[in-house]
Amino acid sequence: MTQDTLALFVDDARAVPIEDAAQRLGLKFSGNRHEHPQPCPHCGGTDTFAFNTAKNKWNCRAGGVCGNDGIGMVAHCEGLNLHRRAHFLEACSIVLGRPIPDDAEQESAEEPGRRLQRIKQRRRQNETLPMMAARLSGTRGLPLKAGRGWRISR
Numbered sequence: 001m002t003q004d005t006l007a008l009f010v011d012d013a014r015a016v017p018i019e020d021a022a023q024r025l026g027l028k029f030s031g032n033r034h035e036h037p038q039p040c041p042h043c044g045g046t047d048t049f050a051f052n053t054a055k056n057k058w059n060c061r062a063g064g065v066c067g068n069d070g071i072g073m074v075a076h077c078e079g080l081n082l083h084r085r086a087h088f089l090e091a092c093s094i095v096l097g098r099p100i101p102d103d104a105e106q107e108s109a110e111e112p113g114r115r116l117q118r119i120k121q122r123r124r125q126n127e128t129l130p131m132m133a134a135r136l137s138g139t140r141g142l143p144l145k146a147g148r149g150w151r152i153s154r
């Protein structure tokens with residue numbers, strides 16, 4: 001794998017907006033506003049963590065950290081240390097929803113696998129919320145089947 005492929009991968013990850021990163025992380029979208037408060041996946045609490053899709057920012061009051069990039073948000077939520085190369089690349093991989101170009105860069109095969117499993121589970125959990133909200137507001141005329149098939153497209 002050439003150095004260019006990896007550099008391109010990192011550049012792509014840096015360009016991912018907070019909104020997309022939040023979706024890939026399976027975070028909760030609270031509804032029609034730009035601010036999305038929720039428990040921090042890493043620190044816990046109730047509304048300790050929030051991301052804002054209009055300002056492209058996130059912050060965690062429990063951890064006392066904030067930022068304006070998807071990689072940083074993923075790193076905080078998943079407990080990854082961006083000063084470690086393997087962790088940094090894994091954060092890029094989650095942000096992009098793409099595997100790291102060179103498999104040898106991964107810390108181990110099991111750890112990222114478990115992490116992706118957890119993210120998938122979180123996404124499933126949070127997916128049911130907008131579905132119920134849609135049912136309550138104005139989509140009552142739709143057959144129940146349409147609601148059941150609802151999925152986040154990205």
Ligand SMILES: [Zn+2]
Binds near residue numbers: 060061
């Ligand atoms: Zn936190």
